[in-house]
Amino acid sequence: MDDIRIGLAGNPNVGKTTLFNQLTGLHQHVGNWPGKTVEKAEGFLNFNKHRINIVDLPGNYALSAHSIEEVVSRDFIVDESSNLIINVIDANNLERNLYLTIQMMELGTNLIIVINMNKFAKKREYYININELTKLLGVPVVEIEASDGTGEEKLLELVEKAVNNPVDSSKKLVYGKELGEHLQDLQKFIEEDKSLLNVPSSWTAIKLLENDDIIIEKVKNSRFSAKIFKELEKLQKHLNDVFGESSEEIIANYRYAFIDGLIKETVQKPEIEKITLTDRIDNIVINRILGIPIFIAILWTIFQITFIVGTPIQNLINHGFRILGEYILIIFGKTWFSSLIVDGIIGGVGGVLTFLPIIFLMFLMISILEDSGYLARAAFVMDKIMHKLVGLHGKAFIPMILGFGCTVPGIMATRTMEHERDRLLTMLIIPFMSCSARLPVYAFFVAGFFTIYQGEIILSLYLIGIIVAIIVAFLLKKSLFKGMTSPFVMELPSYKLPSVKGVLMHTWEKGYAFIKRAGTIILAASVIIWILSSLPIGVEYGAQESITGQIGTFIAPIFAPLGFGNWQSAVSLIFGVVSKEIVVATYGTLFGVVESGSGITATLHGLFTPLSAYAFMVFVLLYVPCFASIATVKQETNSWKWPLMMVVITTLTAYTISFIIYQGGILLGFG
Amino acid sequence: MEEKKNKSIKSLNELKNGEKGTIVSFNDKGNNELKRHLLGMGFVKGSEITFEKTAPLGDPIKLKLKGYSICIRKNEAENIKVQLVI
Numbered sequence: 001m002d003d004i005r006i007g008l009a010g011n012p013n014v015g016k017t018t019l020f021n022q023l024t025g026l027h028q029h030v031g032n033w034p035g036k037t038v039e040k041a042e043g044f045l046n047f048n049k050h051r052i053n054i055v056d057l058p059g060n061y062a063l064s065a066h067s068i069e070e071v072v073s074r075d076f077i078v079d080e081s082s083n084l085i086i087n088v089i090d091a092n093n094l095e096r097n098l099y100l101t102i103q104m105m106e107l108g109t110n111l112i113i114v115i116n117m118n119k120f121a122k123k124r125e126y127y128i129n130i131n132e133l134t135k136l137l138g139v140p141v142v143e144i145e146a147s148d149g150t151g152e153e154k155l156l157e158l159v160e161k162a163v164n165n166p167v168d169s170s171k172k173l174v175y176g177k178e179l180g181e182h183l184q185d186l187q188k189f190i191e192e193d194k195s196l197l198n199v200p201s202s203w204t205a206i207k208l209l210e211n212d213d214i215i216i217e218k219v220k221n222s223r224f225s226a227k228i229f230k231e232l233e234k235l236q237k238h239l240n241d242v243f244g245e246s247s248e249e250i251i252a253n254y255r256y257a258f259i260d261g262l263i264k265e266t267v268q269k270p271e272i273e274k275i276t277l278t279d280r281i282d283n284i285v286i287n288r289i290l291g292i293p294i295f296i297a298i299l300w301t302i303f304q305i306t307f308i309v310g311t312p313i314q315n316l317i318n319h320g321f322r323i324l325g326e327y328i329l330i331i332f333g334k335t336w337f338s339s340l341i342v343d344g345i346i347g348g349v350g351g352v353l354t355f356l357p358i359i360f361l362m363f364l365m366i367s368i369l370e371d372s373g374y375l376a377r378a379a380f381v382m383d384k385i386m387h388k389l390v391g392l393h394g395k396a397f398i399p400m401i402l403g404f405g406c407t408v409p410g411i412m413a414t415r416t417m418e419h420e421r422d423r424l425l426t427m428l429i430i431p432f433m434s435c436s437a438r439l440p441v442y443a444f445f446v447a448g449f450f451t452i453y454q455g456e457i458i459l460s461l462y463l464i465g466i467i468v469a470i471i472v473a474f475l476l477k478k479s480l481f482k483g484m485t486s487p488f489v490m491e492l493p494s495y496k497l498p499s500v501k502g503v504l505m506h507t508w509e510k511g512y513a514f515i516k517r518a519g520t521i522i523l524a525a526s527v528i529i530w531i532l533s534s535l536p537i538g539v540e541y542g543a544q545e546s547i548t549g550q551i552g553t554f555i556a557p558i559f560a561p562l563g564f565g566n567w568q569s570a571v572s573l574i575f576g577v578v579s580k581e582i583v584v585a586t587y588g589t590l591f592g593v594v595e596s597g598s599g600i601t602a603t604l605h606g607l608f609t610p611l612s613a614y615a616f617m618v619f620v621l622l623y624v625p626c627f628a629s630i631a632t633v634k635q636e637t638n639s640w641k642w643p644l645m646m647v648v649i650t651t652l653t654a655y656t657i658s659f660i661i662y663q664g665g666i667l668l669g670f671g
Numbered sequence: 672m673e674e675k676k677n678k679s680i681k682s683l684n685e686l687k688n689g690e691k692g693t694i695v696s697f698n699d700k701g702n703n704e705l706k707r708h709l710l711g712m713g714f715v716k717g718s719e720i721t722f723e724k725t726a727p728l729g730d731p732i733k734l735k736l737k738g739y740s741i742c743i744r745k746n747e748a749e750n751i752k753v754q755l756v757i
């Protein structure tokens with residue numbers, strides 16, 4: 001038999017991913033939609049000699065051109081050679097869920113409707129007449145429980161049937177006489193152009209009435225565009241006169257009117273809604289007084305678990321690699337080969353692996369928060385601050401806070417944000433949150449130059465990072481992200497006990513994706529830096545005569561206006577791109593002092609004044625984050641554009657701020 | 672714009688905790704994106720909305736409509752007029 005290709009569609013939080021995991025098990029692959037930052041999960045299963053390929057579409061409320069996620073889903077339904085769409089619906093929320101269903105029906109999609117979370121709905125005394133619903137919609141409807149696999153067998157049988165006998169689901173859709181007739185007038189004009197008929201003409205007509213940008217563009221290219229738009233304008237004016245509303249509103253009203261009809265016929269609800277557990281929990285969790293303390297407590301817990309548990313494991317891995325390195329040195333002696341293994345490969349692989357504990361732990365936490373429904377509450381509680389300060393969605397708060405621990409999980413956590421532009425902007429400012437790897441650099445310089453005000457100096461660096469992030473976000477919104485509106489509108493899903501399997505699968509997927517995709521970039525970059533630091537043959541690793549050293553010497557004058565125009569600083573900054581911890585180690589090596597004792601302090605005082613040391617720390621705080629962060633942005637956005645943008649923005653920012661601090665300090669007499 | 676001098680018509684963001692209203696009009700004030708999104712989420716004429724809560728910092732607000740909870744910012748709710756249901 002032929003392969004079957006189906007898409008899973010539905011609102012967010014309806015259990016789509018749970019069903020997808022249930023159906024495909026470990027036969028899945030997570031990637032991105034071509035050229036998009038939107039995640040694409042594909043998988044397959046075998047059923048009755050068919051291979052059923054399943055694509056998990058993004059969770060959407062509608063199929064407008066409103067967001068990239070919606071466009072992705074729509075394109076899949078329209079363009080891709082799929083046999084069938086499975087529409088997952090939450091039994092507790094039929095009305096709003098059906099709004100998406102209706103839009104897929106407008107496209108004439110071959111549909112199966114899967115009603116999920118029935119147990120919970122029955123508890124609330126919602127009863128759905130499945131047979132009646134099947135009849136009224138004209139497409140198969142089946143009840144399942146995604147979390148435990150109930151109804152899966154029946155669903156697969158229906159899939160097989162529906163693939164063999166596709167139905168045009170637009171047939172049962174009725175929009176009342178008034179609108180229906182007008183739509184037909186418009187359809188007549190559309191149907192004259194065959195090239196517009198890869199989708200139902202009625203759908204094109206509806207989308208035109210909804211002022212859908214993409215469809216308008218498409219129709220503009222038609223030979224008959226003038227006629228079509230003339231008719232459209234006439235129709236919009238007419239509808240406006242009759243209803244006193246915009247055509248978009250009228251279409252939405254008709255859709256909901258159709259749904260109301262369906263609900264009346266098929267759903268029985270209690271007279272007075274039962275108070276749900278979710279209502280009770282929300283009374284406490286987003287309470288005026290307790291809301292923020294609870295949020296802080298949860299955030300604190302995530303931090304503790306991620307970094308307090310993760311860091312020792314991280315150190316253990318580091319330690320293991322160090323021992324391994326020492327053994328290799330003993331066995332092979334101090335040759336270029338052992339240097340390649342120790343400095344290049346172990347350094348690189350170690351760099352990747354040391355991130356794993358915190359990435360796994362962080363994703364574990366985030367998955368639990370997201371699946372349980374709390375993440376949306378956190379965004380609700382924190383939105384005002386985020387919106388006021390950086391003009392971002394409340395959901396940006398957690399990723400940014402995680403950035404103080406490590407930029408990499410912070411960037412990965414932006415996945416919880418729905419809108420691409422919000423995500424990108426958040427990713428670009430997370431590096432300014434001073435990550436924990438920068439702390440050793442501060443500690444090193446503070447100990448050398450600011451013995452009295454250690455704490456205050458370090459605190460000031462964190463604050464500079466936050467203030468710069470706010471300013472950069474502001475500037476980006478005025479330039480690169482011009483016209484970006486980030487509406488807050490967000491559903492508060494009901495609380496659920498996250499499933500162990502779901503959370504673990506999610507965590508594993510993310511960790512694995514990091515190793516596979518970011519890992520290769522980090523490794524390659526580390527080896528390149530090694531080669532540059534070891535050539536020409538015979539030089540001491542990273543010495544001034546090495547290529548890295550020569551580059552450092554060459555670019556050093558650029559940093560003169562910032563107060564640290566010496567080649568050692570330039571080289572340590574180059575190494576700092578591999579990872580920030582190395583900055584300090586580099587100084588150690590460069591000065592030929594093994595242990596950082598008084599010797600190194602004296603040498604440092606020859607290179608820096610307190611002012612230039614401070615400017616240097618600010619530069620380290622703000623400039624290019626490590627390769628791992630750059631690789632993560634590449635992995636998350638699926639293009640080199642955004643990581644490069646990040647490199648440029650952070651470098652420019654670091655240079656500007658350090659320049660202001662150093663030159664300003666000199667003017668004020670701190671030189 | 673006809674200005675109904677009806678006291679029981681309010682902006683959605685002016686409701687008090689627990690108050691209910693049905694949507695009578697939705698002026699997008701040029702923010703078409705937002706309106707389109709909200710229409711899809713069920714903010715159509717005649718929908719009944721319950722005002723549930725304000726966030727701890729005073730914004731956004733939590734509402735219930737069509738059997739589910741949603742939160743929006745006050746300035747997003749401002750242009751939605753509702754008729755109080757008692």
Ligand SMILES: Nc1nc2c(ncn2[C@@H]2O[C@H](COP(=O)(O)OP(=O)(O)O)[C@@H](O)[C@H]2O)c(=O)[nH]1
Pocket residue numbers: 010011012013014015016017018019059116117118120144145146147148371372496497498499502
């Ligand atoms: N009780 C119950 N919970 C479910 C069911 N299906 C999914 N969930 C839970 O609902 C939450 C959201 O599910 P998910 O699959 O991530 O939804 P998606 O956003 O549609 O992909 C998770 O916490 C799931 O464990 C179900 O059939 N019954």
